[in-house]
Amino acid sequence: MKVLGIESSCDETGVAIIDESGKILSERLYSQIELHAEYGGVVPELASRDHIRKITPLLKETLEQANLGLDELDAIAYTAGPGLVGALFVGASVGQSIAWSLDIPSIPVHHMEAHLLVPFLDQDTGLCFPFLCLLVSGGHTMIVQANALGDYQVLGQSRDDAVGEAFDKVAKQLDLGYPGGPAIEKLAKQSLSNRDDFPRPMKDHPSLDFSFSGLKTHTLLEYKKTKQTDEEKADIAYAFQQAVTDTLFFKCQKAIEQTGLDTLVVAGGVSANRGLREKFKQLAHANVIFPEMKLCTDNGVMIAYAGLQYALAGKFAGTNEIKVYPRWSLQQ
Numbered sequence: 001m002k003v004l005g006i007e008s009s010c011d012e013t014g015v016a017i018i019d020e021s022g023k024i025l026s027e028r029l030y031s032q033i034e035l036h037a038e039y040g041g042v043v044p045e046l047a048s049r050d051h052i053r054k055i056t057p058l059l060k061e062t063l064e065q066a067n068l069g070l071d072e073l074d075a076i077a078y079t080a081g082p083g084l085v086g087a088l089f090v091g092a093s094v095g096q097s098i099a100w101s102l103d104i105p106s107i108p109v110h111h112m113e114a115h116l117l118v119p120f121l122d123q124d125t126g127l128c129f130p131f132l133c134l135l136v137s138g139g140h141t142m143i144v145q146a147n148a149l150g151d152y153q154v155l156g157q158s159r160d161d162a163v164g165e166a167f168d169k170v171a172k173q174l175d176l177g178y179p180g181g182p183a184i185e186k187l188a189k190q191s192l193s194n195r196d197d198f199p200r201p202m203k204d205h206p207s208l209d210f211s212f213s214g215l216k217t218h219t220l221l222e223y224k225k226t227k228q229t230d231e232e233k234a235d236i237a238y239a240f241q242q243a244v245t246d247t248l249f250f251k252c253q254k255a256i257e258q259t260g261l262d263t264l265v266v267a268g269g270v271s272a273n274r275g276l277r278e279k280f281k282q283l284a285h286a287n288v289i290f291p292e293m294k295l296c297t298d299n300g301v302m303i304a305y306a307g308l309q310y311a312l313a314g315k316f317a318g319t320n321e322i323k324v325y326p327r328w329s330l331q332q
Contacts, residue, residue, distance in 0.1 A: 004098070026064075070102060076102075079111050166215065174236065223236045
């Protein structure tokens with residue numbers, strides 16, 4: 001079985017093909033970071049247009065790299081949500097149309113589920129259900145109990161800004177550009193004081209929910225108190241990053257204690273943050289698993305792999321229409 005995966009939920013166009021064993025036969029990824037950088041964030045209309053320009057060339061390159069023709073594919077997986085509605089429609093339209101033209105199954109994939117499942121590609125981790133997962137991306141922050149394929153319980157989630165959004169907004173306040181995560185991480189490494197006095201929001205709250213909006217505002221106010229030198233800016237970046245990683249750490253430790261599960265997957269774009277990875281090495285009584293770096297951000301491989309799992313389980317869309325779900329609960 002060979003599954004083609006298409007990712008177009010936000011500002012990356014990803015296409016990949018994997019086989020039944022999970023071997024990656026080919027992959028292509030195009031990032032729109034330079035396109036959106038001057039605006040300090042993703043512009044949905046520009047994102048949709050760029051997906052339209054790039055998706056067909058990437059599809060052709062992916063097939064050529066795998067030395068396959070379209071007629072040798074067995075199923076098409078595409079991101080159906082959540083994400084930007086226009087961007088989602090680009091990938092869904094292409095993916096569903098190919099499936100119809102070849103009379104092969106299609107699998108609409110939940111973007112966050114794909115992030116959750118992609119660590120299974122590394123068989124050395126020994127990952128198996130059930131486990132806990134911290135999903136941290138540009139638009140989502142949640143702790144999930146993964147019981148089985150398609151069976152997920154959201155234990156806690158952000159009540160306002162997701163971690164990725166908070167990084168982007170703080171980076172904009174500090175005039176670091178877009179995307180914010182890598183910029184803040186790079187600057188934080190230059191801190192000489194290792195300032196660590198920012199609050200850990202909702203640390204002592206009984207729920208597993210998050211809130212980063214107040215921390216974002218606190219960071220701006222603290223920055224305005226300084227002379228805004230390069231050194232002070234680095235200290236602010238360090239303090240903010242530490243507060244975020246500590247908050248995520250505390251909530252995950254609480255989730256482990258509450259559920260009794262001792263395996264934690266940390267996935268999504270923010271899981272590439274090295275400060276976060278170092279912090280989670282300290283998590284007690286837990287086996288912490290991260291995807292490899294190149295699979296942390298949005299990509300076609302994770303969509304193809306999620307589609308493969310549903311294909312092997314015999315679960316296909318069987319749809320006669322193209323539908324996307326900009327807001328799609330992981331529990332649905």
